[in-house]
Amino acid sequence: MSAKASNDNLTQNLLQRAAPSRAEFEDLVIVPIFAVIVALAVGALVMLATAVDLPTIGRSYIALLQGSVGSLNALSETLTAAAPLVLAGLGLALGFRAGLFNIGAEGQIVIGGLAAVIVGFSFAGLPWFVHLPLALIAGALAGALYASIAGWLRAATGAHEVISTIMLNLISYRILDYVLRQPFIQREGRADPISRSVLDSAELPQLLAWIDPNLRVHAGILVVIAAVVVVHWILFRTKIGFEFRASGKNLDAARYAGMRASFTIVAAMASAGALAGLAGANQVLGVLDRASPGFSAGIGFDAISVALLGRSHPVGVLFAGLLFGALKTGGRQMQVDAGVSVDLIGIIQALIIVFIAAPLLVRAIFPWGFRKPQTEPNE
């Protein structure tokens, strides 16, 4: 009786969760914040080195802030720019969790966007609540299929996904060029490769047009929020997510546990491709209205940074995507107000990633932000 009671007591104790450790907090929150600060500081040094005077540097950072969050229009632009970054970043994060370093988001965006455009300008007469989801699904599906090629190559032949996804990126550009010149896709009366326009019934509606028709933020941001929730659920609440994470952390243990390695690889790549495809669909249905060469605009590569900065966690990716969206729109304002090249934003983004990848460097620069590092006992 009392033994039973004490056993229950023990079980209760075992179910207690320890508070998140200080080290985790430092790693997930403080390092990224300091990385951003250091990157901005180094960015200022770069401007100094290129003979920009101090007042201009000050003005450019103020412009960066104003241009990204300083007005309703700025916020709208930031969200618009962040949406595809978060979507593609979520896909990459999912792949990273499964141990797959997918460089192919760019190509998956191209193929997904292309599929969404084609569905978007076809099927005239469908009501929006059928047409829009159909176009989004087409984008996701095409992205998934395209990414699965790399997954299948890895699972069946061992071809490394880094190589195959880079190749698939290059192939996707040429597919885009080719498809855009097909008569049933190319806009009538145009000689250059450009697609027809998406029908109104397939467009992601602007959310704030009732305030000002120039506010471009569109319903894609709702898709983004849904995607964050769904990816979080998949990764941390489902069987397949458990398989992804187990395979990513320890492939031997995953195999021992009876998880099918090939299936996991293909499924993870397909999910990542679906999200990147959605990012492509988001661009053509919400912003661009059509597909043209280079419409992916490097989003798939920026998304790699977003996924890394977000530590492959859905919520982290959301914040990282918002930051990169803000940098992108703020950068434009910076160029207008202070005449500083928008390329500086690229430098700052790159620096953020460098410092994220080198937490020890950040710790060395800001020793007071961290507890003294400790050697772990190795017993």
Added chain:
Amino acid sequence: MDVELRGITKRFGPIVANAEIDLDIRAGEVLGLLGENGAGKSTLMNVLCGLYTPDEGNIIIDGKPVTFDGPGAAIAAGIGMVHQHFMLVPVFTVAENAILGIEPTKQVDYLDLAAARQQVNEIGDRYGLQVDPDARIEDLPVGTQQRVEIIKVLVRSADVLILDEPTAVLTPQEVEEFFGIVRSLRDAGKAIVFITHKLDEILEISDRITVLRGGRVTGYGDPKTLTEQRLAEMMVGRPVRFDVDKAPYNPGDLLLEVRDLTVLRANDEIAADHVSLEVRSGEIVGIAGVQGNGQSALIEAITGLHRPVDGTIIFDGQDITNVSVRARHAMGMAHIPEDRQRTGIIGDFTVAENMALNSYYDERYAKGMSIVWPAVATHAADYVADFDVRTPSVHAKASQLSGGNQQKLVVARELSRDTKLLIAAQPTRGLDVGSVEYIHGRVVAARDEGDGVLIMSSELDEILALSDRILVMFKGRIVAEFDASKQPVDRNAVGLAMAGSAPRAAA
């Protein structure tokens, strides 16, 4: 050279790994250092090797206090460590490995291999450590590789040699040879620290014994007057039982039948060569053998991790030769894998996640597509309590557990469901006496409840203590079988078969 450690204290945050430890290491003596995993042996030795700086206390060499600011300083002072896991470059020769990092050179950085060879030969002659300096490491047996590790330390003119669990990889015969080397080193005036958890060995080789428990010294001893029983008590803190209580041997139906199983390694070498064996319910079949004789490949084929190229596996009446791991699991096969760190657990996952690692999809844990984490946690807490896994919480990361507790976690996961056949590979490797006692008890309990058990171990004592029947593997084949169900098996005969020198023994 005499080394004294005085009042060594080393803390890691709130954890005190070493508390006021005094240790005397004297020239011409073998000091046996005994302790469970997590008792602080490795931390203490890392302090001595200059890897850690102690928070308190002194290291005194020949009466003079010293401080080491890194491993280099300790090596320069004449302290050398032979690690449990060899640190040799497999494609290099013995001489090349021996001088790695302190290469003798002539002009223009020309590598003076002749000098290296000579050094290896000199050391070999002086201490009875003869090794061909031009042999490549990968071609040498494990026992010889260990000699190379010792030569490496001696080339750096160490006077204090720390041997960390040196016998774990050796056959009984190799252990005898190895003890000969240790004695000749001692007689040549070297100071030896011999770290182990094997009680019989420490009694045989040591001149003095120091026992650690929970980061403190719990006993000093004279091997001439101490018994294994007393030593184990000092180490664990309570009386320990060595013999395993088993119900009478009463084998049931044929459970596992392996016929002519042939398994290849990744490089297409034959690992297991037409192996046939049977396991009945209610019996423990032990596979003895020195590591690397095909046992691992055989176990991997039986558990479905590795496809055999020939032969059949029949489990519970069904041919499972080409059946998936998960299906075997569902049929009631439990598998304690050989390498818990690499295969058995995922260190970054929580104890609860690890507890569900290979059954996250069954009705206990999953509903539709999702995993019901609260159910996983409550089940895990029950199993943790049942199997005495020491963890602060089921939400703690598995990597934070000690080796013994990680292994108990694996055992708990595998035995907490209804199984018919338990396959245990090296179930107690690197574990302390207390954990070994516990895990052996659980394995025998599974057998007494009618499970079939196939146990593979390179520790002969483990095989002898548990098995009803013993098979010995050598170079991919089963070379001998012993019946241990009625009377104890001759240890020497098994040892000889492990070394490949016995004719096919008939019981």
